[in-house]
Amino acid sequence: MIKKITTPISLDTVKGLKAGDRVLLTGRIVTARDAAHKLMIEKKPDFVREYLKESVIYHCGPVVSKDSAGKWHFVSAGPTTSSREEPYEADVIQEYTVRGVIGKGGMGAKTSAGLQKTGAVYLHAVGGAGALIAECVKNVETVLMYEELGSPEAFWVIDVVDFPLVVTMDAHGASLHAEVLKNSEAKAKKLLESIR
Numbered sequence: 001m002i003k004k005i006t007t008p009i010s011l012d013t014v015k016g017l018k019a020g021d022r023v024l025l026t027g028r029i030v031t032a033r034d035a036a037h038k039l040m041i042e043k044k045p046d047f048v049r050e051y052l053k054e055s056v057i058y059h060c061g062p063v064v065s066k067d068s069a070g071k072w073h074f075v076s077a078g079p080t081t082s083s084r085e086e087p088y089e090a091d092v093i094q095e096y097t098v099r100g101v102i103g104k105g106g107m108g109a110k111t112s113a114g115l116q117k118t119g120a121v122y123l124h125a126v127g128g129a130g131a132l133i134a135e136c137v138k139n140v141e142t143v144l145m146y147e148e149l150g151s152p153e154a155f156w157v158i159d160v161v162d163f164p165l166v167v168t169m170d171a172h173g174a175s176l177h178a179e180v181l182k183n184s185e186a187k188a189k190k191l192l193e194s195i196r
Helices: 011-015 034-042 082-096 109-118 130-134 176-195
Strands: 002-006 022-031 056-058 063-066 072-076 100-103 121-124 137-144 155-169
Touching: 022 100, 034 082, 072 130, 072 137, 072 155, 082 100, 082 109, 109 121, 109 155, 155 176
Parallel strands: 002 022, 022 056, 056 100, 100 121
Antiparallel strands: 022 155, 063 072, 121 155, 137 155
């Protein structure tokens, strides 16, 4: 069964999501990568607060174009590797009451603790499907810090419809990434023992 969730996301909705759940996300979300996360930790800017409260951060460096009327459009919107944001994410989630983080590859123990403390989930997007994901982006509401950070690192505030995702880290401490790692390490150990 696929669960449909819409931003703003309530704490009850987040707590009802479990690792392994498939979801379709609709509503306003915000892209943020390395420079944006560093800025949110060091400066704690208020200009992004209203967009992030009970919303979702997307680890994405989009490819965008502007039409003749001056309106932005996403050409590609694939996820970037989330582990780079591990030093920042738990603090960002708490500071801005973020309910979800989208990316690829999962995140570590610090972020997992932050998800549990604040009440948030990590949502895995399909890597290599940037053009398909861009079709879910129905509107670019605004872009923040475009001049200062550049297009990939700017905060893009976008409206998405039925963005397909999988919950891989939930607000209860479950992590599919940690399970895969544990199982892989156990199999690797067995394989090495059989070779010796």
